Amino acid sequence: MTVAKLQIATQLWLQLLLLVGIVVAIAYLAICLFLFIQQPRFIFYPSRVIEKTPELFNLPYEEVYLPVRVKSGKVEYIHGWWMQNNQPNAKVLLYLHGNAINVGANIHHANRFYQLGFSVLLIDYRGYGRAQDRFPNEMRVYQDAMIAWNFLVQQQQISASEIFLYGHSLGGAIAIDLAVKFNEAAGLIVESSFTSIREVIAYRNVFRIFPIDLLLTQRFESIKKVAQLKMPVLFIHGTADSAIPSFMSEKLYAAASEPKTLFLVPDAEHNNTATVGDIEYLQTVKAFVEQAHARRLLTTSE
Numbered sequence: 001m002t003v004a005k006l007q008i009a010t011q012l013w014l015q016l017l018l019l020v021g022i023v024v025a026i027a028y029l030a031i032c033l034f035l036f037i038q039q040p041r042f043i044f045y046p047s048r049v050i051e052k053t054p055e056l057f058n059l060p061y062e063e064v065y066l067p068v069r070v071k072s073g074k075v076e077y078i079h080g081w082w083m084q085n086n087q088p089n090a091k092v093l094l095y096l097h098g099n100a101i102n103v104g105a106n107i108h109h110a111n112r113f114y115q116l117g118f119s120v121l122l123i124d125y126r127g128y129g130r131a132q133d134r135f136p137n138e139m140r141v142y143q144d145a146m147i148a149w150n151f152l153v154q155q156q157q158i159s160a161s162e163i164f165l166y167g168h169s170l171g172g173a174i175a176i177d178l179a180v181k182f183n184e185a186a187g188l189i190v191e192s193s194f195t196s197i198r199e200v201i202a203y204r205n206v207f208r209i210f211p212i213d214l215l216l217t218q219r220f221e222s223i224k225k226v227a228q229l230k231m232p233v234l235f236i237h238g239t240a241d242s243a244i245p246s247f248m249s250e251k252l253y254a255a256a257s258e259p260k261t262l263f264l265v266p267d268a269e270h271n272n273t274a275t276v277g278d279i280e281y282l283q284t285v286k287a288f289v290e291q292a293h294a295r296r297l298l299t300t301s302e
Contacts, residue, residue, distance in 0.1 A: 031210070032210055032211070032215060035207065035210060035215050036215045036217070039215070039216070039217060039218055040135060040136065040137045040138075040218055041135070043099055043170070043197065043218050044099050044127065044135070044136045044137075044170075045099055045100040045101070046100075046101070046102065046125075046127045046128040046129075046135075046136065047100070047101045047102050047128070047129070048102075048128075048129060048130075049102075049104075050102055050103065050104035050129050050130065051104045051105075052104040052105070052107045052108070053081070053104065053107065054081055054083055054107055054110075054111075056107060056108075057107070057108075057111045057114075059083050059111060059114060060083065060084065060086075061081045061082060061083045061084075062081070062082040062083075062084070063079075063080075063081060064079070064080045064081070064082050064121075064151065065077045065078070065079055065130075066078050066079075066080065066123075066147050066148065066151050067147075068126065068132070068143060068144065068147050076126055076132035076134060077126075077131060077132045078123055078124060078125060078126055078131045078132065078144045078147060078148065079103070079123070079124045079128075079129055079130040079131040080103065080121055080122055080123035080124060080148065081103060081107075081110075081120075081121070081122050082119075082120075082121050082156075083110070083114055083119060083120045083121075083122070084119045085114060085117060085118060085119040085120075087117045090117050090118060090119050091117065091118050091119070091162055091163075091164060091186065091289060091293070092118065092119045092120075092121070092152060092158050092162055092163045092164065093113050093118040093119070093120045093121070093163075093164045093165075093166050094121050094123075094145075094148055094149060094152060094163060094164070094165050094166065094175075094178075095109075095110050095113070095120055095121065095122040095123070095166050095171075096123070096145055096148075096165070096166065096167040096168070096171035096172075096174045096175050096178075097122070097124075097167075097168055097169075097171045098168045098169030098170045098171050098192075099169060099170040101128075102124050102128040102129035103122050103123065103124045103128070103129055104129065106122060106168075107122070109168070109274060110122045112274055112282070113166070113285075116282065116285060116286060116289075118164070121148060121151070121152060123144065123145075123148045125140065125141045125144045125145075126140055126144055127140075131144075137218060138217070138218045138219065138220060141170075141174050142174060142177050142178070145174050145175070145177070145178045146178060146181065149163070149178060149182060160182060160184040160185055160186075161184060161185070161186055161296055162186055163185050163186055164185065164186050164187045164188070164189065164289065164292070165178055165179050165185055165187070165188045165189070166188075166189040166191070167188075167189070167190055167191070167193065168191045168192055168193070169191070169192050169193055169194075169243075169244065169270065170193070170220070171193075172190040172191060172192070172193025172194075172222070173193055173194065173220040173222045175188060175189075175190060176188070176190060176193075176222045176225050176226060176229070177222075177225060179229055179231060179233075180225050180228045180229065183229070183230035183231055184231075185231055186231065186232075186289075186292050186293065186296060187231050187232040187233065187234070187288065187289065187292035188229065188231055188232070188233040188234070189233075189234045189236065189285065189288070190222075190233065190234070190235050190236070190249070190252065191235075191236040191237070191273060192236065192237055192238065192241055192243075192244055192249075192270050192271070192273060193222065193235075193237075193244065193248070193249065193252070194220070194222065194244045194248045195221075195222055195223040195248045195251050195252060196219060196220060196221045196222060196223055196224075197216065197218055197219055197220045197221075198212065198213070198216060198219065198221075199223075199248065200244065200248075201216075203245060222252060223251060223252060223255055226252050226255045226256040226257075227255050227256065227257060229256055229257060230257070231292070232259045232260070232261075232288065232291065232292040232295060233256055233259075233260050233261070234260075234261045234262075234263065234284070234285070234288045235249045235250075235252055235253045235256075235260070235261070235262045235263070236249070236263045236264075236265065236273055236277075236281075236284070237249035237250075237262075237263075237264055237265070237268075237273070238264075238265045238267070238268025238269050238270065238272065238273045238276065239264050239265065239266050239267065239268065240266075240267050240268060240269050241268070241269055241270045242269065242270065243269075243270040244270060246264055249262065249264075250262065250264075259291070259292075259295065261284075261288055263277075263281075263284045265277040265280075265281065
């Protein structure tokens with residue numbers, strides 16, 4: 001091969017490499033843009049099909065549709081079930097479920113709280129079940145939880161000091177955010193939840209080739225909020241949880257102020273802590289509620 005031909009071949013290879021590099025760079029930037037815009041769809045997995053209702057457990061309930069006024073002036077609705085308990089001195093639980101399915105997948109666990117003597121408000125965020133058809137994101141679910149709180153306090157005329165907040169998984173992050181805003185609540189129960197979406201991504205070792213800190217808009221930074229809590233808090237987590245490791249609840253517990261309790265359930269996975277924990281689970285929740293109530297009485301009498 002002559003020198004001239006070698007130079008031409010080298011130039012062609014360089015041009016080809018440059019072209020490949022440009023294509024790869026464009027593809028990389030396109031994926032970054034896609035992740036930036038579509039990231040709620042990697043976090044929320046709503047379903048419109050409600051397979052179970054409170055009728056499964058013969059629970060008395062009221063179907064509620066709560067209005068949410070959005071910036072455009074339009075009114076959207078969240079949906080929920082208000083299961084009022086007739087037991088004397090019944091406490092109230094605002095139940096905030098995780099990122100998947102809808103209220104129907106949570107009725108079994110909501111029934112446990114009902115049997116413990118709670119009146120339970122179990123809600124779907126917009127985009128889930130029978131709630132308004134708008135895909136959820138971090139700000140919207142925070143707003144939806146606040147609407148549910150206002151329903152209990154304003155429409156049902158329930159004292160804030162009688163309301164316990166419960167959140168499972170992603171719902172735990174939502175419950176923590178709500179508890180920071182309304183510190184007069186009786187107590188907070190956070191089950192199988194995480195420190196932040198950023199740490200979940202790091203733990204699962206996904207998207208590591210992308211600048212996550214720049215792209216992430218759905219942060220759910222519970223670890224930065226728990227120190228602001230001014231109510232008793234109970235953290236529950238299964239030690240065999242493969243979706244969200246239990247060390248995240250341990251971190252949340254360490255960062256939270258007293259009074260606080262950490263209940264780790266040996267061998268329990270992400271969605272079966274109550275089943276595996278069985279009697280001890282119920283006793284732990286009951287003891288926490290009694291202690292929180294006693295503390296409230298002591299505080300108000302001082």
